[in-house]
Amino acid sequence: xxxxxxxxxxxxxxxxxxxxxxxxxxxxxxxxxxxxxxxxxxxxxxxxxxxxxxxxxxxxxxxxxxxxxxxxxxxxxxxxxxxxxxxxxxxxxxxxxxxxxxxxxxxxxxxxxxxxxxxxxxxxxxxxxxxxxxxxxxxxxxxxxxxxxxxxxxxxxxxxxxxxxxxxxxxxxxxxxxxxxxxxxxxxxxxxxxxxxxxxxxxxxxxxxxxxxxxxxxxxxxxxxxxxxxxxxxxxxxxxxxxxxxxxxxxxxxxxxxxxxxxxxxxxxxxxxxxxxxxxxxxxxxxxxxxxxxxxxxxxxxxxxxxxxxxxxxxxxxxxxxxxxxxxxxxxxxxxxxx
Amino acid sequence: xxxxxxxxxxxxxxxxxxxxxxxxxxxxxxxxxxxxxxxxxxxxxxxxxxxxxxxxxxxxxxxxxxxxxxxxxxxxxxxxxxxxxxxxxxxxxxxxxxxxxxxxxxxxxxxxxxxxxxxxxxxxxxxxxxxxxxxxxxxxxxxxxxxxxxxxxxxxxxxxxxxxxxxxxxxxxxxxxxxxxxxxxxxxxxxxxxxxxxxxxxxxxxxxxxxxxxxxxxxxxxxxxxxxxxxxxxxxxxxxxxxxxxxxxxxxxxxxxxxxxxxxxxxxxxxxxxxxxxxxxxxxxxxxxxxxxxxxxxxxxxxxxxxxxxxxxxxxxxxxxxxxxxxxxxxxxxxxxxxxxxxxxxxxxxxxxxxxxxx
Numbered sequence: 001x002x003x004x005x006x007x008x009x010x011x012x013x014x015x016x017x018x019x020x021x022x023x024x025x026x027x028x029x030x031x032x033x034x035x036x037x038x039x040x041x042x043x044x045x046x047x048x049x050x051x052x053x054x055x056x057x058x059x060x061x062x063x064x065x066x067x068x069x070x071x072x073x074x075x076x077x078x079x080x081x082x083x084x085x086x087x088x089x090x091x092x093x094x095x096x097x098x099x100x101x102x103x104x105x106x107x108x109x110x111x112x113x114x115x116x117x118x119x120x121x122x123x124x125x126x127x128x129x130x131x132x133x134x135x136x137x138x139x140x141x142x143x144x145x146x147x148x149x150x151x152x153x154x155x156x157x158x159x160x161x162x163x164x165x166x167x168x169x170x171x172x173x174x175x176x177x178x179x180x181x182x183x184x185x186x187x188x189x190x191x192x193x194x195x196x197x198x199x200x201x202x203x204x205x206x207x208x209x210x211x212x213x214x215x216x217x218x219x220x221x222x223x224x225x226x227x228x229x230x231x232x233x234x235x236x237x238x239x240x241x242x243x244x245x246x247x248x249x250x251x252x253x254x255x256x257x258x259x260x261x262x263x264x265x266x267x268x269x270x271x272x273x274x275x276x277x278x279x280x281x282x283x284x285x286x287x288x289x290x291x292x293x294x295x296x297x298x299x300x301x302x303x304x305x306x307x308x309x310x311x312x313x314x315x316x317x318x319x320x321x322x323x324x325x326x327x328x329x330x331x332x333x334x335x336x337x338x339x
Numbered sequence: 340x341x342x343x344x345x346x347x348x349x350x351x352x353x354x355x356x357x358x359x360x361x362x363x364x365x366x367x368x369x370x371x372x373x374x375x376x377x378x379x380x381x382x383x384x385x386x387x388x389x390x391x392x393x394x395x396x397x398x399x400x401x402x403x404x405x406x407x408x409x410x411x412x413x414x415x416x417x418x419x420x421x422x423x424x425x426x427x428x429x430x431x432x433x434x435x436x437x438x439x440x441x442x443x444x445x446x447x448x449x450x451x452x453x454x455x456x457x458x459x460x461x462x463x464x465x466x467x468x469x470x471x472x473x474x475x476x477x478x479x480x481x482x483x484x485x486x487x488x489x490x491x492x493x494x495x496x497x498x499x500x501x502x503x504x505x506x507x508x509x510x511x512x513x514x515x516x517x518x519x520x521x522x523x524x525x526x527x528x529x530x531x532x533x534x535x536x537x538x539x540x541x542x543x544x545x546x547x548x549x550x551x552x553x554x555x556x557x558x559x560x561x562x563x564x565x566x567x568x569x570x571x572x573x574x575x576x577x578x579x580x581x582x583x584x585x586x587x588x589x590x591x592x593x594x595x596x597x598x599x600x601x602x603x604x605x606x607x608x609x610x611x612x613x614x615x616x617x618x619x620x621x622x623x624x625x626x627x628x629x630x631x632x633x634x635x636x637x638x639x640x641x642x643x644x645x646x647x648x649x650x651x652x653x654x655x656x657x658x659x660x661x662x663x664x665x666x667x668x669x670x671x672x673x674x675x676x677x678x679x680x681x682x683x684x685x686x687x688x689x690x691x692x693x694x695x696x697x698x
Contacts, residue, residue: 004677007446017676189455257340263455264686320349321560323384325696331675 015225015271016330020234040160041221042086044152051152053088055079059144064111066187068180068199069273071144072115077203077273078224079148080122084205085220085276087156087212090122090148096130098143111142122203124148156212162219162279165239167309169218170285172278174207174298175200177228178256181270186259193262195255202274207297211278215287219279222272226330228304229268231277232315233329240312245305245327247319268317269330279307342587346559347383355564356388363390363571368523370659372514373530374401374687375558381696383560385567393571396659397692399513399615400530402478403430403685404657407611408645410506411436414475416640417504418449423638424467425451426460427475428482430685435678437646457489464493464501473634476505481532483507483623484597487604490625490632502634507623508610511541516618518549522659526552526570528563531585536601538593542581550579557585604629613681614647614654653680656689663693670694 004021011018028037035043042055057078064071075095083090095115099108119126130145158164179200186193204222211217223231236243245268252267260267274297280288285303292298310316315327371377377397380386386395399405415436418425425441432441432453445451450470454460457474464472476486486503493501510533518524529542534555542553552573556566566584573579583589601623610622625633647654650668655661663669663682673679675691682688 005443005446007443009442009446011442021676191455254340257343261340261343319383321347321352321383321385322349322387323382323696325382325384328675328695 011331014330016230016269018331020329038160040086041082042088042148042150042160044086044157044160051154051157053083053086053150053152054147055082055086056145056147057082059146060140061184062140063184063187064107064141066184066199067197068183069201070111070114071142072111072113073118074201074273075144075146076115076118076122076124077201079146080124080203080205081222081273081276083148083150084203084208085160085222086150086152087159087220088150088152089209090124090150090205092127093119093124093146093148094128095126096145097132098139098145099131099133100139100141101133101136103141108142118203122205159217159220162235162238165218165241165279165307167241167307168282169279169307170282170303171232171243171245171305171307172280172285172288172292172301173228173251173304174204174276174278174292175274175300176251176253176256177223177272177275178260178267178270179253180273181227182256182259184271193255193259195259197253197255197259200272200274202297204274204276204297207292207295208276210295211288211291214291215280215284217278217280217284217288221277223275223277224273225271227267227269227271228277229266229315229327230329232327235279236315237313239307242308242311242313243305243315244308244310245315245317247317249302249304251300251302268327343559346557346561348561352388352560352564355561355568359393359564359568359571360390362575363392364575366392366394367525367571367574368394368396369526369528369567369570370396370398370517370522370524371528372398372400372510373533374404374685374689374692375532376400376528376530376556376563377689378687378692379558379560379563381692383563385560385563388564389567393567396524396662397656397689398517398659399612399657400479400510401682401685401687401689402482402508403434404653404681404688405508405513405612405615406431406434406477406506406681407613408437408647409611409642410504412642412645413640414441414504415439415444416642417473417634417638418444418451420471420638420640422470423450424463424470424472425449425475426454426463426472427451428455428477429453431475431477433678434681434684435648437643457485458492461489461492461496461498461501464498465496468500471500471502471637473502473504473638476503476507479508479510479530479533480536480601483605484536484601487600490604490629491600493632494629499631502632502637503625504634505605505623505625507605508612508621509607509623510537512618512621513612513615514545515549516615517658518545518551520658524551524659525574526554526579528566528570529553529555531555531557531562531589534583534585534589534593536594536597538598539581539583539589539591546579546581552579553581555581555583555585555589557588612657614657648679651680653682653690656682663690666690670697
């Protein structure tokens with residue numbers, strides 16, 4: 001194994017380049033097969049004459065409760081969205097709990113109720129699960145693991161493969177970016193920022209299916225950990241074309257913008273839990289925006305950039321003052337600046 | 340957003356840029372001392388708006404970048420002492436020491452916590468009376484008063500398990516050292532937040548004796564380009580002086596309260612700067628009467644002789660002699676994911692900035 005570090009570091013789980021390297025250099029090396037190697041949010045499996053999408057996810061968020069949601073709601077949204085952005089219709093999910101000895105039964109019930117409510121809202125059924133309890137101190141209150149299965153329509157099969165993307169195609173997002181990451185950070189750290197920033201945590205399957213019903217889409221991905229920057233970088237690398245985004249077009253909540261300015265964070269690197277990036281032919285943009293903007297989960301949808309033939313494999317951000325900068329994937333953990 | 344948007348107005352920036360083009364005749368080199376300025380310049384693409392006569396070079400104003408290898412190695416040695424909790428601002432955690440980094444030591448089991456304010460370290464000390472909490476104090480006159488205030492707070496509350504490893508530094512000696520060393524500089528874009536504390540008198544000698552223009556600037560593109568215009572006007576008319584562009588924050592006298600706290604807690608000492616060597620009276624040491632908060636007094640550790648990474652030219656970059664693209668390691672062996680030198684770690688480091696904005 002040619003891993004650079006001899007121990008796991010937090011950056012290996014940040015969704016950025018360190019995690020990418022861990023997956024490529026260790027997991028794929030040992031698990032390699034044609035389905036896994038696609039490295040999509042959900043695996044598309046042929047079972048008999050049917051195609052299904054299958055995904056799994058784990059939730060270890062701290063704090064468990066944050067403005068806009070909790071670990072239970074998040075577990076459903078995350079799983080549902082991984083299926084939905086793959087072009088599948090989510091149907092069944094599993095939920096497994098790893099619980100720390102001494103954890104409050106009341107809090108657990110709130111989490112479970114949220115899980116049930118969000119599953120109902122998303123239209124998925126929780127069909128199996130598992131429960132483990134570990135000694136106090138051996139996990140942090142509650143960890144949740146999920147799996148999800150969705151029905152795949154043949155016409156949506158190509159979405160996760162990012163095929164046929166050409167220069168001129170537009171990149172659309174369904175609203176403000178960075179809300180989840182900043183809401184959680186504000187709840188976790190002792191900043192005491194008086195802000196109304198709430199997590200965008202939401203199941204996007206109904207919205208996405210509505211878009212797919214009306215317009216052909218070339219690619220979709222939910223920009224969770226690592227943020228919009230990481231998804232676009234992975235895409236640019238895969239299609240070997242450039243991506244250009246306009247800073248002024250990025251939908252940003254004022255509170256998120258202010259927190260990012262203060263802490264020296266780039267909103268493009270901050271996690272979202274209710275956002276989807278859509279790549280489509282320019283001619284479809286108006287139709288897609290119409291659908292999105294008429295849904296409460298897409299009111300602030302916008303075209304944030306385009307695919308270009310320049311700088312293949314790279315994402316470049318243009319600002320209003322004529323500045324251009326390369327937007328990299330998140331390297332490790334996002335670190336606050338000191339002054 | 341207030342105080343941001345109005346300083347990022349494209350029309351305003353372009354109109355100042357036009358003025359600049361009209362008056363700039365001489366070939367000049369301006370140094371932005373502060374890492375925050377380096378970042379703003381690149382982030383907003385200012386070099387593309389400047390006339391070809393004006394060249395900007397980056398200076399030694401990124402706290403993480405100038406902290407010596409010995410400091411990092413000492414912090415690492417402290418982190419291995421049983422019962423010690425290291426508290427640090429985030430940027431430091433990935434700086435490579437001679438053999439390892441705080442991030443790697445954390446993975447090895449050391450208790451190393453990222454904090455956003457030094458007062459959090461005081462809280463940690465209160466909540467963990469059986470542990471020793473060491474805060475890694477880095478930064479210039481901007482962050483040093485906060486560390487000083489924390490020490491006074493610890494004293495007031497009889498907290499005896501809070502210590503500071505100080506690598507705090509002051510700005511004027513290094514600016515003067517660069518000029519004396521012969522680095523070609525026609526004017527300084529002086530750090531706004533440092534000057535908000537110190538006031539402008541610290542630059543008087545640079546203007547009156549060395550004949551250099553000094554303009555204290557803010558961090559938005561309008562601030563930066565206006566400061567460049569002010570400096571250019573000074574240089575073109577051969578009237579070097581100290582001016583404040585960042586008037587909404589900086590006053591001639593600075594922040595007297597912060598100055599007092601700084602002076603109550605710290606005294607000047609000769610200090611080691613990464614790549615620049617020892618600069619007389621450039622570092623801040625905790626005063627003798629508060630030495631019970633000085634980690635260096637409390638904890639004796641053996642730190643092997645520090646080695647600077649091979650091939651790394653951080654030192655020359657910090658002196659404005661070279662740019663990151665002159666470095667053989669830049670973007671190849673040295674990247675933000677896997678930094679060789681400190682300038683690639685901090686978001687305000689020159690190398691990290693060049694890497695990010697290298698389109």
